[in-house]
Amino acid sequence: MCTLSRKRSISYLSFRILFMEQKRTWWKEGIVYQIYPRSFKDTTGSGIGDLRGIIEKLDYIASLGVDIIWLNPIYDSPNDDNGYDIRNYKAIMTEFGTMDDFDQLLAGMKARNLKLVMDLVVNHCSDEHEWFRQARSSRENPYRDYFHWWPAEKGIPPKRWSYFDVNEDAWQYDAQTDAYYLHYFAVKQPDLKWENPIVRQEIYEMMHFWFEKGVDGFRMDVIPFISKDTNYPEIEAQAPSEFIAYYANGPKVHEYLNELNEKVISKYDAFTVGEGPGIHINQALDFVHEDRKEMDMFFHFDLMSLDRKPGEVFTMREDRWKLSEFKKVFNEWDSAFAKAGWGSLFLANHDFPRAVSRWGNDSQEHSKNSATLLQTFLLTMRGTPYFYQGDEIGMTNVCFTDIKDYRDINTINRYETVKNNGGDLNKFMDNEQHTARENARTPMQWDSSSQAGFTTSKPWIRLNPSHKKGINVAYQEQENCSILSYFRKITALRKSNPSLVYGDYECLNPEHEQVYAYTRTQEAQRLLILLNFSNETVHFSLPKHINYNRKVKLISNSLILDEQTYKELILSAWQAIVYRLE
Ligand code: TEU
Numbered sequence: 001m002c003t004l005s006r007k008r009s010i011s012y013l014s015f016r017i018l019f020m021e022q023k024r025t026w027w028k029e030g031i032v033y034q035i036y037p038r039s040f041k042d043t044t045g046s047g048i049g050d051l052r053g054i055i056e057k058l059d060y061i062a063s064l065g066v067d068i069i070w071l072n073p074i075y076d077s078p079n080d081d082n083g084y085d086i087r088n089y090k091a092i093m094t095e096f097g098t099m100d101d102f103d104q105l106l107a108g109m110k111a112r113n114l115k116l117v118m119d120l121v122v123n124h125c126s127d128e129h130e131w132f133r134q135a136r137s138s139r140e141n142p143y144r145d146y147f148h149w150w151p152a153e154k155g156i157p158p159k160r161w162s163y164f165d166v167n168e169d170a171w172q173y174d175a176q177t178d179a180y181y182l183h184y185f186a187v188k189q190p191d192l193k194w195e196n197p198i199v200r201q202e203i204y205e206m207m208h209f210w211f212e213k214g215v216d217g218f219r220m221d222v223i224p225f226i227s228k229d230t231n232y233p234e235i236e237a238q239a240p241s242e243f244i245a246y247y248a249n250g251p252k253v254h255e256y257l258n259e260l261n262e263k264v265i266s267k268y269d270a271f272t273v274g275e276g277p278g279i280h281i282n283q284a285l286d287f288v289h290e291d292r293k294e295m296d297m298f299f300h301f302d303l304m305s306l307d308r309k310p311g312e313v314f315t316m317r318e319d320r321w322k323l324s325e326f327k328k329v330f331n332e333w334d335s336a337f338a339k340a341g342w343g344s345l346f347l348a349n350h351d352f353p354r355a356v357s358r359w360g361n362d363s364q365e366h367s368k369n370s371a372t373l374l375q376t377f378l379l380t381m382r383g384t385p386y387f388y389q390g391d392e393i394g395m396t397n398v399c400f401t402d403i404k405d406y407r408d409i410n411t412i413n414r415y416e417t418v419k420n421n422g423g424d425l426n427k428f429m430d431n432e433q434h435t436a437r438e439n440a441r442t443p444m445q446w447d448s449s450s451q452a453g454f455t456t457s458k459p460w461i462r463l464n465p466s467h468k469k470g471i472n473v474a475y476q477e478q479e480n481c482s483i484l485s486y487f488r489k490i491t492a493l494r495k496s497n498p499s500l501v502y503g504d505y506e507c508l509n510p511e512h513e514q515v516y517a518y519t520r521t522q523e524a525q526r527l528l529i530l531l532n533f534s535n536e537t538v539h540f541s542l543p544k545h546i547n548y549n550r551k552v553k554l555i556s557n558s559l560i561l562d563e564q565t566y567k568e569l570i571l572s573a574w575q576a577i578v579y580r581l582e
Contacts, residue, residue, distance in 0.1 A: 027217070027271035027296060028342055029501050030067035030115065031379070031491055032386040036350045037074055037096055038082060039443045040389060042455035049443070049454070051097040055105050060473070062112040064392055065491030069109065070117040070219050070273075072350055074102070078128050080188040081164065081409050082441075083119075084221065085126035089206045106214050115216035117273070122203050123222045124189040131202075132190050139177050145196045148182035150232060158234045160184070161243040163313070164409050166416045182232075184225060184247060186409055194226045194256050207264045216270055220295070223274040224248035224287075226256055239311030248278025254286060257294035266293065273344055273384075274298035281336055288341035297344045297384060302329045304352060308435075314414065316434050323513045323533050326359070334382055334505050343383030347374055348391060353439040355388070357397035359533075361574065366535060367394055369574035372486045372557035373531050376576035379494045380520060380529045382505045389444050393476050394483040397439040398464040401429060407461050408437050447474035486557055493555055493578065499525045508543050515540045515571060519581075527554070528579040532571035542567040548581035 041053025051074065054061075061069065073083035076091040083093060092099050109116055125132065134143035139151075150157040150171060157180050160170035164186040171180040172187050182191045192199055207218065227250025237243045265272055276298035279287065287294050306325055309315045337343045348355035356362050360370025371394030378385040400406055403415055411432055418428045438461065445467035446453030452467040453474070464471075476482035494500045499522035508517040514534040520527045528551065532538050546567070553560065556577040561570045571577070 028384060030384060031065065031494065032068045032070055032384060033061060033064065033066040034070045034349060034386060034388045036072045036389060036441060038460065039441050041444060045456045046095060047455050047457045047460045048095045050095065051101040051105050055108050058108045058112055062114060063488065065488055065495065068115040068117055071119060073119045073121055078126055080186055084121050085186065085189045086121055087126045087128045090209055110214065117217045117219055118210055118215050119221060120218040121221040122192060123225045124183065124185060124191045127188045127190055136174055136176055146193055146199050147190050148193050148228060150180040152178045152180065158232055161240055164413050166413050168417065195228065195230055200256065200259065204260065204263045211268050211270065218272050220272055220274045222277060224253055224276055224279055227251055227253040240313045241311045244278040254294060261293045271296045277301045281332055284336045285341050290340060297342045299344050299346060300333060307358065314435055316431055323516060324511050327507055327510050327516055330381065331507050331510060344386060345378050345381050345383040346386040347378060348388045348440060350388065350440050351437050353434060354395055354397045355391055356394050357439065361535060362396040366574050367396065368483055369557055371483045373574050373576040375487050375490050376557065376578065377531055379490045380500055380578060388440060392484055392487040393445065393471055393473055395445060395464065395471055396466055398442045399433040400436065400438055401433065403429065405462050406436065406438055411436050411438065445472040447472050489555060497527065498522065499527060508546065514538045526581045528581050530569065530571060530577045532573060532575045535573050537573060538571050540569045540571055542569065550582045551579040552582060554578045554580055
C-alpha cells in the first residue's frame, strides 16, 4: 500500500514538473496503428476487407499496446483511388459494410480505450459526387463554383502537373460545358474550391457529423493543397517536386486551416494530423505552432523522398540512401519542434513500400532484427509514432513483376504514360518493385493458410507469399522471440518511460554510416539508444561527454555481446538496444 502511494506521488510530482515544460496531451503520448480496411480482414467472403473484420480484430489491436487507430477512407466511393475519391462523405462504402457496423466499431473501440482518427479527403472528391454531377451539367448550375473551371474560350490553361493522370495534366477538358476542370490527382478526383465559402461550410458540417458520432480526430489528406490562386497564373515549375511545393503554398492555406480549427476542431477534444507533401521545414511551425491554432502535427515528406531521384516522386535514385542522410532528416525535424509544435514519426504507410524492405533488410537473415530495430527507432524518438498494419509482424514488399497484378491507379496510369511515350517498360517495372504502393496494400497476414486468414475467397489483390514463411500473426503469437512479441514489449517500454515521449533528443553521431546513437533525457532520467543499421558487427565508441556509472539494459532485439566495456560497444547486425544510464 505504502509503496504504491509513494510511487504515485513521485510520478505526480514529475508530471507536474513536466506539465510546466510541455503541454501533455493524449495524442502526443499515443501510439498510432494505421488500418487500410480493404486489406485488413474480410468477413463476408468478398475478397475485400470490411468493418466487421476490424471489429473482429479489436482485441488483437488493443493487445499491441497502441492507442489510436487511423482508418484509411471508408466512405462511399467508386474506388478509382481506393476510397480517396469520395462520392458521399456521410455514407459507408458498401464493400466495407454499413453505418451500423461503423457505430459498432466505434463502440468496440471506446470499450477498449482506443481512439479513432478518420481520413479527411477534402482537397478533392469523386466526379461521381452529387456536387460534381451538378457542377458539370451547366455553367449556371449552383454547384458550378464548388470546383475549379477554366473556360475553353480562354485557350489552353496554364500547365498544372497531376499525380495520377496518364498525360500528367491536371486540367481535364469536359465537353458538356466546354471547359476544363482541375484535378491534382486522377481525372475522377476533381479539386474542391475552398475559395467558395459554401464549400467550406459543407466540409465543416460534415466534420461535425463524424465528431458527433464520437470520432477523435482526422488525418487530413494533402491538406496544404486546398488553397489555390484562382487566377491560375502561369508558373515556372518543371519537376513534380516544384509543382508540389507550389500546390502546398496557396495564398490562403493558413486562413482556411485556422477557420477549420475555429469552427470545428476547437469544439472537441480532437486532434488533427495533416499529410504535408510540399511543406518545407522552414514553414513547419506555421502549420503546427500551438498559438496558430491550425493543425496539431503533420507528416513531412523529407524522409519519403530520401531514396528518390531529386525532384521526382516515384523514381528511385541510383545509389542507396545513407544513414547520415537519414539522421539528418530526423535531427532537423526534431529540432524544428523542440520548443513548439509536435512531430509525427513514420517509416511507412499505404502509399509507400514496406518499412523493413525500405529502411531495413528484408532478407531471411536480417529481416527479424531489422524489423524490430525500426520498431525500436520509432518508439524511442520524440514525436507521435505511426505504425502501418503488418509492421508489427515485419511484413515485406511483395515486388510484383507483372502489370496485371497491380490494382493501383498510380502504377497502372504511369505504366500507360511510359508506354504512350515509348519509354522503357522494363525499367519502369523494375522501379515499381521498390516504390509501388501495392507493396503496402497486400492483405494482412493472419496465418499461414492459403489466403493467409484474410479471406475465404480470392483476395482483391494478390497475397504476399511470405505468410507461409513465418510472417503471419498466428505463428508469431506462439513464438517467444517473434517480431510481434518484441513489438508488444517495446510499446510497453514507451508507455512506462515518459522520457521517451517528452524527453530531449540528442543525436550522438550524425556522421556515422552504420550506427544511429542518441539519448532521450528528461529530468534525472537519461536513456541511451543504439541502433546498428548495417549487416555487419560494428565496434562503436560513445562520445566523450556521455558519462555514467552504470548502464541498465531495458530492451535489446538480440543477445548483447559480452565484450562490451564502459564506452566501447559491440553491436551485432541490426541490433537495437535501449539502456538507462545511471
Ligand atoms: O497522398 C498524397 C501524396 O502525396 C501521395 O500521392 C504520394 O506522393 C503518393 O501516393 C506516392 O505514391 C494522398 C493519399 O495518401 C493517397 O493514398 C491518395 O492517393 C492521394 O492523397 C489522393 O487522395
